Amino acid sequence: MSQFSNQVVVVTGGTKGIGKGIVDYFAVENANVVFVGRDQKQGAQLVEHYKKQDKHVVFFQGDLTDRQSQQELVTFIYNAYGRLDVLCCCAGIYPSTTMDKITESEWDAVLNTNLKSVFFTIKGFLPLMKEQNYGRVVLMSSITGPFTGYPGWTHYGASKAAMLGFMRSAALEFVSHNVTINAVLPGNILTESLLDQGEDYIKAVAQAIPTGKLGTPHDIARAVAFFASQDASFITGQTLVVDGGQLLPEGVL
Ligand SMILES: NC(=O)c1ccc[n+]([C@@H]2O[C@H](COP(=O)([O-])OP(=O)(O)OC[C@H]3O[C@@H](n4cnc5c(N)ncnc54)[C@H](OP(=O)(O)O)[C@@H]3O)[C@@H](O)[C@H]2O)c1
Structure with missing residues (x-):
């Protein structure tokens, strides 16, 4: 029996890409998985897929930049399960936009989605995690921001680095409640969105990675599962880079 069997796992952004891989990982481990996103059609399709496999996967449709949506998610988890093990x-x-073209509304959209909504989602679940004296929070940061930069991603890089600043103080606030908070920092991961960029683009990205290939959503899911596991119970406020060695070279490979 898996250590995640019957645990309640919430994955925000599970309708596609990396989040979808994380949903799949925990579904296979027989957890009670609730994933969140705005795309009703995609959410319903995934639920149908897991229903056929007899897995407990539920879709919660919501926009996490909307405070009411966030509160409804917390209420839904509280009423349906009464606990939350992994968030x-x-x-x-x-979005890729150079600084001269970033509008205030685009800056706000990136920071609201990637940082503010993370803060308020965790804040919303904190009373429940304190009450049960248990919780594993895993953030999805990036190598972009904390370690690297890329033209077009000033706002994105800022959001992903800021997430780590938040995490380190939060880790200290949560520690007496047996709640850990850690972050995974993916490099380039092959998702549906990236596939849309075409074969040439993917080949070029792969050349910059010492392993010679992009990572998969499951590579990231395994890192998330580590932080969510008993093996990581003495680890909090830490980061794990999962990038196929992309950060290592001193120059062009
Ligand atoms: N792919 C990479 O190489 C890479 C590298 C480093 C870090 N990351 C990070 O990993 C995470 C996932 O990236 P990805 O490439 O898998 O992206 P993706 O394929 O575009 O998926 C993004 C997910 O976030 C959800 N989402 C976005 N805004 C939302 C909102 N306001 N409310 C609720 N859900 C929202 C989307 O769901 P809906 O569309 O259904 O709302 C979707 O499920 C991101 O945080 C990204 O920064 C990715």
């Missing part, structure tokens, strides 16, 4: 904050956006 993985994976929802994020990364």
